[in-house]
Amino acid sequence: MIERNTEISESEMKTKNLQKLKHKMPYKVEQLPTKLAYLGEGPHWDVETQSLYFIDIYNGRVHRYSYDENKEYTAKIENEDVVSFIVPVDGAKNKFAVGIGRRVGIIDWDGKSPKAKVERIAFEVETENEYKMNRFNDGKADPRGRLFAGTMRMERDVDIFDYRLGTLYNFGNNLVTKMRSSIGCSNGLTWNEKTGKMYYIDSVDLNVRELNYDFDKGQIIGDGSVTIDFSESGKRPNFVPDGMTIDCDGFLYVATFGVSKVFKIDPKKGEIVLSIEFPCEQITSCAFGGPNLDILYVTSAYMGKDKDKPAPAGATFQVTGLGAKGLPMAKVRL
Structure with missing residues (x-):
C-alpha cells in the first residue's frame, strides 16, 4: 500500500502552463488480490454486478474482480490467444463483447467459470494480408451503447512508432464504420x-485529442484539437499515453506506459493537475468504480522486450481519496 501527498515535480511538467502548478491531493494506492497480468488492460466497471472486468491481452484471458467478495475470477477464452477488451452486452446476462485479434466476438461467461467460448463473431476487420499482424486494442461503448474499438500493430516484436496501419471503428445498428x-x-x-x-x-501521437461528437448520430465532427501534448520539444518522452477515463467534473485520467503514473488532466486548460504514482512502470488503463464510483481502478503490465518486469508489475490497483467520482460505464447495445 502506498500513501502519498504528491506535488508535480518540475521534471513532470509537460507544458509551460504547468510551471504554475501548486496543487496537492492526498490519495491511497492499494494492490488488489488479482493475478499479475502480462499485459493487463481494458478495465470496465459494471454497476449491476459491482464488478471490475478487465483482460490480459496476450494470455487470452478475461478477469472479474468482485468488489463484494474482494476476490478475482478469471477465464481463458478457448482457442484464442489475443483478447484486447471486454464490454458487457446490454440486456443480455453473462454476454460480453470482446476483441479477439482483428475480430469482435460475443462470449458467454458466468463470471466464475475458468473457461469461456466465443459464441459468434459480430464482425471482422482488416482481412487484407498487410494487416495480418494487426490486432484490436482499446474498446469501449459510447454513452449510447455504440462500440468504439481501434487497431494497432502487435507490439511484442516491433516498435509501434514504425507503423500507422491502425483504424478506429464504430459498431452500431449492425454497421461497422471507419472513424x-x-x-x-x-x-x-x-x-x-x-x-x-x-x-x-493515439499513443504514437503522444497527445490527447478533443473531438466534437454528435451523440445522436454517433459521429465525430472534424479533426478536433490537441488537449495536451506529452512530447518534449517535439521528441518522444520516456512513456506513451495509454488508456483513459473521465470523472463527473470533466477531468481526464490518462495512464502512462513507462513512468508509473496516471495523470489527472484539466482539458479546459490543457494542464496536469495531479500525478498519481504507482510502484511499477507500465500503467495501462483506468476506470472509476466501486459502490459510489469514487474508486479509480488501474491496470498494469509486466511485459518486457528482454525480460519480464518484477512484481508488482502486472498488478491491478485501486486508488481512493481522490475526491472525484466517475460516470457509469455504458454497455454495448447489439
Whole structure:
C-alpha cells in the first residue's frame, strides 16, 4: 500500500502552463488480490454486478474482480490467444463483447467459470494480408451503447512508432464504420456528453485529442484539437499515453506506459493537475468504480522486450481519496 501527498515535480511538467502548478491531493494506492497480468488492460466497471472486468491481452484471458467478495475470477477464452477488451452486452446476462485479434466476438461467461467460448463473431476487420499482424486494442461503448474499438500493430516484436496501419471503428445498428485511419496505436477513449466532446488517444501521437461528437448520430465532427501534448520539444518522452477515463467534473485520467503514473488532466486548460504514482512502470488503463464510483481502478503490465518486469508489475490497483467520482460505464447495445 502506498500513501502519498504528491506535488508535480518540475521534471513532470509537460507544458509551460504547468510551471504554475501548486496543487496537492492526498490519495491511497492499494494492490488488489488479482493475478499479475502480462499485459493487463481494458478495465470496465459494471454497476449491476459491482464488478471490475478487465483482460490480459496476450494470455487470452478475461478477469472479474468482485468488489463484494474482494476476490478475482478469471477465464481463458478457448482457442484464442489475443483478447484486447471486454464490454458487457446490454440486456443480455453473462454476454460480453470482446476483441479477439482483428475480430469482435460475443462470449458467454458466468463470471466464475475458468473457461469461456466465443459464441459468434459480430464482425471482422482488416482481412487484407498487410494487416495480418494487426490486432484490436482499446474498446469501449459510447454513452449510447455504440462500440468504439481501434487497431494497432502487435507490439511484442516491433516498435509501434514504425507503423500507422491502425483504424478506429464504430459498431452500431449492425454497421461497422471507419472513424479515423492512419493510426499508430489506437488507445484511450472517453466521452463528455455535457460538453458534446469525445477524447481519444493515439499513443504514437503522444497527445490527447478533443473531438466534437454528435451523440445522436454517433459521429465525430472534424479533426478536433490537441488537449495536451506529452512530447518534449517535439521528441518522444520516456512513456506513451495509454488508456483513459473521465470523472463527473470533466477531468481526464490518462495512464502512462513507462513512468508509473496516471495523470489527472484539466482539458479546459490543457494542464496536469495531479500525478498519481504507482510502484511499477507500465500503467495501462483506468476506470472509476466501486459502490459510489469514487474508486479509480488501474491496470498494469509486466511485459518486457528482454525480460519480464518484477512484481508488482502486472498488478491491478485501486486508488481512493481522490475526491472525484466517475460516470457509469455504458454497455454495448447489439
